[in-house]
Amino acid sequence: MSAAQIELAGIERVFHLGDSDVHALRDLNLSIGAGEYVAVMGPSGSGKSTLLNLLGLLDRPNTGVYRLEGRDVTTLSPDEQARVRSERIGFVFQSFHLVPRLSAAENIALPMVLAGLAPAQRALRVKQALKDYGLENRADHRPDELSGGQRQRVAIARATIMQPAMILADEPTGNLDRATGEEVIRLLEALNASGVTLIMVTHDSALGARAHRQLMMEDGAIQQDKRQHPDAIPCAVPT
Amino acid sequence: MRSADLIRFARMAATGNPLRASLLVLAMAIGVAAVVVLTALGDGARRYVMNEFSSLGSNLVIVLPGRSQTGGFNPGNAITNTPRDLTIDDAQALQRASAVSRVAPLAVGTSEISAGGKLREVMIAGTVSQYTEVRHLAMAQGRFLAAGDWRRGAAEAVIGAKVRDEMFGSAPSLGQLVRIGDRRFRIVGVLAASGQGLSMNTDELVFVPVSLAQAMFNSNTLFRILVEANGRDSIEAAKVQVAEILKVRHDGEQDVTVITQDAVLATFDRLLGALTLGVAGIAAISLAVAGILVMNVMLVSVSQRTSEIGLLKALGATGGGIRLIFLTEASMLSLAGALVGYVLGQLAAALIRLLYPTFPAYPPDWAVLAGLATALVTGILFGVLPARRAAQLDPVQALSKR
Numbered sequence: 001m002s003a004a005q006i007e008l009a010g011i012e013r014v015f016h017l018g019d020s021d022v023h024a025l026r027d028l029n030l031s032i033g034a035g036e037y038v039a040v041m042g043p044s045g046s047g048k049s050t051l052l053n054l055l056g057l058l059d060r061p062n063t064g065v066y067r068l069e070g071r072d073v074t075t076l077s078p079d080e081q082a083r084v085r086s087e088r089i090g091f092v093f094q095s096f097h098l099v100p101r102l103s104a105a106e107n108i109a110l111p112m113v114l115a116g117l118a119p120a121q122r123a124l125r126v127k128q129a130l131k132d133y134g135l136e137n138r139a140d141h142r143p144d145e146l147s148g149g150q151r152q153r154v155a156i157a158r159a160t161i162m163q164p165a166m167i168l169a170d171e172p173t174g175n176l177d178r179a180t181g182e183e184v185i186r187l188l189e190a191l192n193a194s195g196v197t198l199i200m201v202t203h204d205s206a207l208g209a210r211a212h213r214q215l216m217m218e219d220g221a222i223q224q225d226k227r228q229h230p231d232a233i234p235c236a237v238p239t
Numbered sequence: 240m241r242s243a244d245l246i247r248f249a250r251m252a253a254t255g256n257p258l259r260a261s262l263l264v265l266a267m268a269i270g271v272a273a274v275v276v277l278t279a280l281g282d283g284a285r286r287y288v289m290n291e292f293s294s295l296g297s298n299l300v301i302v303l304p305g306r307s308q309t310g311g312f313n314p315g316n317a318i319t320n321t322p323r324d325l326t327i328d329d330a331q332a333l334q335r336a337s338a339v340s341r342v343a344p345l346a347v348g349t350s351e352i353s354a355g356g357k358l359r360e361v362m363i364a365g366t367v368s369q370y371t372e373v374r375h376l377a378m379a380q381g382r383f384l385a386a387g388d389w390r391r392g393a394a395e396a397v398i399g400a401k402v403r404d405e406m407f408g409s410a411p412s413l414g415q416l417v418r419i420g421d422r423r424f425r426i427v428g429v430l431a432a433s434g435q436g437l438s439m440n441t442d443e444l445v446f447v448p449v450s451l452a453q454a455m456f457n458s459n460t461l462f463r464i465l466v467e468a469n470g471r472d473s474i475e476a477a478k479v480q481v482a483e484i485l486k487v488r489h490d491g492e493q494d495v496t497v498i499t500q501d502a503v504l505a506t507f508d509r510l511l512g513a514l515t516l517g518v519a520g521i522a523a524i525s526l527a528v529a530g531i532l533v534m535n536v537m538l539v540s541v542s543q544r545t546s547e548i549g550l551l552k553a554l555g556a557t558g559g560g561i562r563l564i565f566l567t568e569a570s571m572l573s574l575a576g577a578l579v580g581y582v583l584g585q586l587a588a589a590l591i592r593l594l595y596p597t598f599p600a601y602p603p604d605w606a607v608l609a610g611l612a613t614a615l616v617t618g619i620l621f622g623v624l625p626a627r628r629a630a631q632l633d634p635v636q637a638l639s640k641r
Contacts, residue, residue, distance in 0.1 A: 053635045056553065058552070058553060058634040058635050058638070059634075059635050078557065078558055079557045079558070079559065082552065082555050082556060082557040082558075082560075083555065083557075085552075085553065085554070085555045086554065086555020086556075087555070091553045091554070093638070097546065097549075097550045097553075097638065099547055099550070100255075101251055101252070101255035102251065110551075110554055111554045111555055113240060113241075113244045113248065114240055114551065114554055114555050114556045114560065115240075115555060116240050116241050116244075119241075119243075119244075158554070162555070
């Protein structure tokens with residue numbers, strides 16, 4: 001493995017709640033290579049979500065350096081960070097975060113609209129994405145006309161439409177039943193298999209166990225960093 | 240973000256909440272409609288007065304006896320310093336002035352007219368044949384007084400439309416003999432009904448040759464001399480020449496007042512123009528109120544759509560991009576409101592014109608443009624604060640809000 005895709009060094013994130021300071025992350029050092037499949041686990045308040053927000057450039061550390069693909073992104077201006085988010089990072093949220101008034105196809109196209117891609121190119125990619133995620137006959141449906149699994153598939157299609165280098169998923173199955181959750185995880189794992197880095201925050205230890213690398217967090221620090229060989233997981237990669 | 244996408248996105252965001260959008264459009268529409276209607280009323284009043292004045296005749300210069308600037312009766316003059324009278328000779332002398340095309344002397348008094356056993360008190364106007372041209376009067380029947388020597392006139396009279404109706408009803412009046420005062424006149428013409436003309440309503444006048452009128456009232460003074468200048472440009476020259484000629488004729492004393500219609504018109508124009516501006520200002524307040532409403536509604540919209548804003552940021556929208564989205568939405572709603580208000584205002588003005596046909600309630604162009612521009616500017620201006628708030632939202636907190 002050459003230079004890591006993600007490198008965190010001495011990251012601290014402190015929230016001020018009233019008089020007390022809460023250390024969401026303390027002296028965090030982490031390195032994640034391109035194409036890794038990482039599950040971030042831990043109890044509530046352990047800093048999982050804060051870590052994910054930091055990785056997604058939605059939040060800034062108080063101290064420390066975050067290098068993304070060798071580039072220090074903590075010092076970038078907000079607009080430059082927005083550009084990095086647009087081009088390199090895809091988000092998948094627990095509550096989907098689809099825009100309710102837009103159709104499935106329009107939701108998928110949203111990142112490309114924001115990035116200013118040409119309509120012809122957008123239509124092409126949306127069509128492919130709808131096909132890839134089995135949403136072809138749901139293209140004109142609005143989110144409230146879709147099932148939970150379909151909504152999350154729309155969200156994943158949206159997260160991948162800009163062909164990002166990494167997907168950040170925050171409890172992607174949290175609002176889904178077991179079967180649809182399984183289906184969504186399969187989609188994410190398939191993406192990972194195609195080379196996209198997948199970082200997933202989850203409470204579910206069974207789900208976390210499927211990842212190639214587990215980060216156990218507690219009190220804003222990584223307690224355990226466990227790697228396992230992909231072949232050791234029976235159900236992750238269908239043979 | 241491409242501008243076509245931006246407009247589309249803002250449009251969908253605006254129509255996504257129809258109640259909010261229609262309230263905002265309504266507020267803006269009322270403001271703009273108020274500007275259009277109120278300025279239409281103000282400017283309509285101005286035009287109405289202008290029209291009334293224009294019916295006096297254009298390029299008109301009026302000579303009044305006495306030096307009072309306003310032309311009103313000055314009791315001081317009457318007691319101590321009686322001005323020299325204006326005479327027919329004075330009027331004839333004015334015809335020599337180069338900037339003057341026509342002159343009509345006017346002697347006025349009241350008398351009784353009787354015909355076929357009917358008796359009526361009327362105002363008698365003694366004048367000459369040019370009077371119809373100077374005052375732009377039209378004949379309904381017959382002709383006006385014959386041209387000829389001003390000092391001698393045939394015993395003929397021209398009556399106004401109302402006098403004709405009251406004296407003769409449906410019977411023919413042309414060629415009839417009437418008694419005015421103690422003289423007999425033959426009616427040679429009837430004026431077309433005009434119904435206009437400020438102090439003197441020509442419908443109720445009886446015109447006779449000026450010399451006979453003076454003989455009837457036993458005086459040789461004139462009430463006015465109406466002078467028509469060659470054109471609009473020569474009104475000033477005519478005014479100076481008239482004053483000069485009369486000064487020479489009156490032993491070097493400036494004892495007449497020469498007024499132009501323009502001076503009177505300009506005063507009214509200024510007055511009523513100020514009135515229109517005033518009501519436009521009042522209407523503009525309603526636009527400002529509408530602007531504040533835009534701000535409120537957009538602020539509510541920002542807080543309602545917090546998680547959407549967070550999402551847009553996560554998907555790579557910059558702060559500037561989000562600001563632009565909200566500004567576009569605010570200005571689109573304002574524009575829609577302005578257009579609706581413009582149409583409503585024009586309809587209301589048309590309704591006023593329909594109900595009062597003589598009142599030209601047309602909104603002036605400047606007011607319409609200013610109203611539309613103010614609506615847009617307030618909409619955008621008051622959209623800035625909500626847009627800034629949206630752009631400054633912390634994406635993490637925005638996303639965590641459900």
